[in-house]
Amino acid sequence: MKNRIGIIGGGQLGRMLAFAAKRMGFYVCILDPVPGSPAGQVSDRQIIAGYNDEEAIVKLAKQSDYLTFEVENANGQFFDRLVKKVSCKINPSGRSWRLFQDKLEQKLLLEKGHIPQPEFMPVNSLQDLKVAIKKLKLPLFLKARFDAYDGRGNVLIKKEKDIDWAWKRLKDKKLYAEEFIPFVKELAIMIGRGSRGEVVPYPVVETAQRNNICHFVLAPAQISPLAKKRATNVATLTLKLLEGAGVFGIEMFYTKNDLVLINEIAPRVHNSGHFTIEACATSQFEQHIRAITGMPLGKPDMIVPAAVMVNILGERTGEAKVFGLEKLLALPYTSVHIYGKRETRIERKMGHITVIGESLPEILKRAQLARKYITI
Amino acid sequence: MKNRIGIIGGGQLGRMLAFAAKRMGFYVCILDPVPGSPAGQVSDRQIIAGYNDEEAIVKLAKQSDYLTFEVENANGQFFDRLVKKVSCKINPSGRSWRLFQDKLEQKLLLEKGHIPQPEFMPVNSLQDLKVAIKKLKLPLFLKARFDAYDGRGNVLIKKEKDIDWAWKRLKDKKLYAEEFIPFVKELAIMIGRGSRGEVVPYPVVETAQRNNICHFVLAPAQISPLAKKRATNVATLTLKLLEGAGVFGIEMFYTKNDLVLINEIAPRVHNSGHFTIEACATSQFEQHIRAITGMPLGKPDMIVPAAVMVNILGERTGEAKVFGLEKLLALPYTSVHIYGKRETRIERKMGHITVIGESLPEILKRAQLARKYITI
Numbered sequence: 001m002k003n004r005i006g007i008i009g010g011g012q013l014g015r016m017l018a019f020a021a022k023r024m025g026f027y028v029c030i031l032d033p034v035p036g037s038p039a040g041q042v043s044d045r046q047i048i049a050g051y052n053d054e055e056a057i058v059k060l061a062k063q064s065d066y067l068t069f070e071v072e073n074a075n076g077q078f079f080d081r082l083v084k085k086v087s088c089k090i091n092p093s094g095r096s097w098r099l100f101q102d103k104l105e106q107k108l109l110l111e112k113g114h115i116p117q118p119e120f121m122p123v124n125s126l127q128d129l130k131v132a133i134k135k136l137k138l139p140l141f142l143k144a145r146f147d148a149y150d151g152r153g154n155v156l157i158k159k160e161k162d163i164d165w166a167w168k169r170l171k172d173k174k175l176y177a178e179e180f181i182p183f184v185k186e187l188a189i190m191i192g193r194g195s196r197g198e199v200v201p202y203p204v205v206e207t208a209q210r211n212n213i214c215h216f217v218l219a220p221a222q223i224s225p226l227a228k229k230r231a232t233n234v235a236t237l238t239l240k241l242l243e244g245a246g247v248f249g250i251e252m253f254y255t256k257n258d259l260v261l262i263n264e265i266a267p268r269v270h271n272s273g274h275f276t277i278e279a280c281a282t283s284q285f286e287q288h289i290r291a292i293t294g295m296p297l298g299k300p301d302m303i304v305p306a307a308v309m310v311n312i313l314g315e316r317t318g319e320a321k322v323f324g325l326e327k328l329l330a331l332p333y334t335s336v337h338i339y340g341k342r343e344t345r346i347e348r349k350m351g352h353i354t355v356i357g358e359s360l361p362e363i364l365k366r367a368q369l370a371r372k373y374i375t376i
Numbered sequence: 377m378k379n380r381i382g383i384i385g386g387g388q389l390g391r392m393l394a395f396a397a398k399r400m401g402f403y404v405c406i407l408d409p410v411p412g413s414p415a416g417q418v419s420d421r422q423i424i425a426g427y428n429d430e431e432a433i434v435k436l437a438k439q440s441d442y443l444t445f446e447v448e449n450a451n452g453q454f455f456d457r458l459v460k461k462v463s464c465k466i467n468p469s470g471r472s473w474r475l476f477q478d479k480l481e482q483k484l485l486l487e488k489g490h491i492p493q494p495e496f497m498p499v500n501s502l503q504d505l506k507v508a509i510k511k512l513k514l515p516l517f518l519k520a521r522f523d524a525y526d527g528r529g530n531v532l533i534k535k536e537k538d539i540d541w542a543w544k545r546l547k548d549k550k551l552y553a554e555e556f557i558p559f560v561k562e563l564a565i566m567i568g569r570g571s572r573g574e575v576v577p578y579p580v581v582e583t584a585q586r587n588n589i590c591h592f593v594l595a596p597a598q599i600s601p602l603a604k605k606r607a608t609n610v611a612t613l614t615l616k617l618l619e620g621a622g623v624f625g626i627e628m629f630y631t632k633n634d635l636v637l638i639n640e641i642a643p644r645v646h647n648s649g650h651f652t653i654e655a656c657a658t659s660q661f662e663q664h665i666r667a668i669t670g671m672p673l674g675k676p677d678m679i680v681p682a683a684v685m686v687n688i689l690g691e692r693t694g695e696a697k698v699f700g701l702e703k704l705l706a707l708p709y710t711s712v713h714i715y716g717k718r719e720t721r722i723e724r725k726m727g728h729i730t731v732i733g734e735s736l737p738e739i740l741k742r743a744q745l746a747r748k749y750i751t752i
Contacts, residue, residue, distance in 0.1 A: 003698070018418075019395060019398075019399065019418075022395075022417065022418050022716070023395065023713055023714075024701075024712055024713075024714055025698055025701075025712075025713075025714025025715070025716055025727065027716075036420070041398065041419075041420050042394075042395075042398050042418045042419075043417075043418075044412070044417050281708075281709050281732070282711075286711075290705060294702070295701065295702055295705045296702065296705050296706040298705070298708075299708050299709055303679060303680050303732065304679050322379070322401055325400075325401075325671065326670070326671055326672065329666060329671045329672050329674070330672040332657075332674075332675050333657050333675055335658075335662075336400055336401075337399055337400075337401075338399075338400055338401025339401070340398065340401055340403075351401065356657070356679065
């Protein structure tokens, strides 16, 4: 049996992938520049090297049967070449990475696939931006095509007078403009694709963001059955446009009139899918491992009526220390995940909490309480 | 926060304890003689040394805040001395280990606590054995007081003519005789005790054994509410006789007339509690980590209607290799745990499968199928 998995990136996603892979009996090697990384702590081996250290990646690929990623960005061209030189399976593929690197390319593809999304226009000059504002109206997002996630590289232009400031701030990057959607809720679906092309969507969830970092996740989403169907359709159709095996995160806007528009695609397991560990028959991490190793996908349905996930973000800078764990664990049906990062930083993802139960309002309250109790 | 856990023993129980501890953010060091042991693979560190290497244990204790065990046997006297020399908390305690080492001592304690159990008598001579047979009748168990588990050191004397053979086989050990109970079912309860003395029993399960190794576990047990109450009482009363924080496994006989008798106590997480990972709000492994680190215990109740656990035992001798994983994972609601042991042996515990679902008969069938598909 081929059983060696290499993971590029040793943060919390790599760690939870490693938990799933180890449980299923795989050998796991992590590539990460930080010794004793969150994922390295729970894996057979860690290669200490940067995410883009091509020599180290070749080394990892040569001693792996399956190669996958926890990072949001990878050099697509490099992986296109690599896959021809090694026998290990690489997911997502180089082509996927090239696509995910360029948000404008993504939007053009979604347009081709008739997936509902906010209007957008390429912006190559201040003149282009002004045309976009005329067509798409204010407020308007000016966004970087490359290296933009968790809100980095995005500016919301609210008024005419912000235009120059926004332009100055981003003009050195390749840009596009995007219609601002006054959404009612943000939704997300984790969706897996197996190596034989079978597609398995998880239940639709609501995500509540703060400072562009996913903060609360409510499962299942409190929206109409029609909206759920639309969201699941958007995710399924989107996956048809992409290639490769693995789990993808599809983030969406839910607007009045029960409409669903796609916002972003994550080419991997995602923060909005952490609830699946406690609440679903198969966690997103196990699903990803099943997918990339050519195994059949697992059932995605919830085994509890409701779940709330809340991130534990750093609130200071310095050595990580957990305070309040005892108080948190006194709350019923409350699980805690602490990622084992050595250093804490303001807004850094240090852990998360999942509460399961009968009804969302009740467990949301408990999740808020749990979050208040703990600090890392 | 004190966050360093040392575990003596690096097999599958240590591995699943490590998964739980790492998820909660603890630093985990394993002591095991085999490099890259199942638990060592998923822990921060492994000290390569024998389970009874006192020098290595002192070293582990000195760099741990909490020390615990996955082995069935430990030198109680040594840990009695150790606990006075180091600041780390040790569970189970030396006194518990002294008790668990001597099955006859255990039975005398249970008798004192009025816990229903099979009749027994100490056996120091062939004469004693003959007296026991007269009093307790045939068939009768002749059992070793020390180093006996998973059926080792036990002989069932069925007929008069077996007496000499049984005596010859065990006479070099300290022995006792035990009434044979023609049980209808075997039951088990995992039960946790926190550092403040709170006691939290899991649901009663049925265990079906083959060759004295726990093979199938059915949760919840299909017995009357009265019998469930009796079993839970037996477990709770038994825990009152023991000391220390942690999870204990209580194995019982269920007889006609709805009676429950205690059979054995495991001073740690146990094979019959593996179903808790998928089926309960808190797994036995997380519960044990909560208990030994002084945290409040978690809810033990099942979050699914039914679960079946089946062991994957080795069927040959040689390098471990997994066959049939793909077929197994095509079954719905079926999780697999492979322990990462390098060598397989006949009847060696190599992994286990858990199936969850609505009703036991349906998922038992699926668990049998899953077991048939896989071999390691």
